[in-house]
């Protein structure tokens with residue numbers, strides 16, 4: 670069995686920067702509460718908690734007892750930023766620059782009188798945060814089928830996307846919106862806020878899927894970009910499993926397979942990827958030895 674690693678996988682620079690900033694704060698002995706998980710990866714969150722970085726899952730400052738709060742790479746809405754300022758917290762802002770660009774786009778569109786449609790998962794922290802910059806003129810539509818689109822639409826529409834969506838899905842979303850609602854829309858402004866890091870990892874996974882007959886995707890089960898990679902691999906007809914840790918790998922998955930791909934989402938730390946790759950190599954050796 671041959672193991673192939675995706676040419677681009679694991680921590681994107683936005684997540685790496687956020688984790689580095691948290692580790693620096695811990696090393697300085699600062700007591701910090703992060704507003705939500707720094708990354709969607711339980712192993713990284715546990716490591717940070719062990720160094721004194723607390724998490725407030727509500728992603729607000731309510732109940733925070735430390736003098737410093739940290740905004741995660743996914744960002745927060747405008748009211749949370751105002752609460753932080755008004756209540757005098759020191760702040761470590763790790764908002765990823767791509768997410769910040771999306772927040773600025775949302776605010777600019779809303780200020781110019783556009784209703785803002787965000788194509789994304791309404792439960793995702795990044796999307797909730799971006800919605801919080803739409804000045805009450807935003808709505809989140811989760812699917813390109815547009816089933817959740819309200820019957821009435823304002824005539825000026827701005828469209829942005831969750832940063833981790835694929836270009837194909839975003840293009841389809843916009844095309845469907847025009848096809849179904851062009852009679853209601855007098856002006857549409859589409860802002861591409863997709864993340865380069867994610868599209869590069871998606872391309873690497875797609876290319877790898879051409880070479881392998883089994884794909885292991887490593888990353889938090891709650892990580893949207895990791896789930897997207899698994900979907901991409903399956904869409905290429907490759908048998909695909911999404912695991913968070915090496916313990917989840919089953920020997921039977923590998924029977925009869927010759928080329929196994931390993932890829933990982935942008936929130937997956939190197940140690941998780943290496944542990945999974947090592948375990949796959951062990952399984953390969955056992956199969957070769959007929960164990």
Ligand code: SF4
Nearest residue numbers: 681683765767864935
């Ligand atoms: S996946 Fe992209 S948008 Fe999200 S943190 Fe990484 S670089 Fe930023």
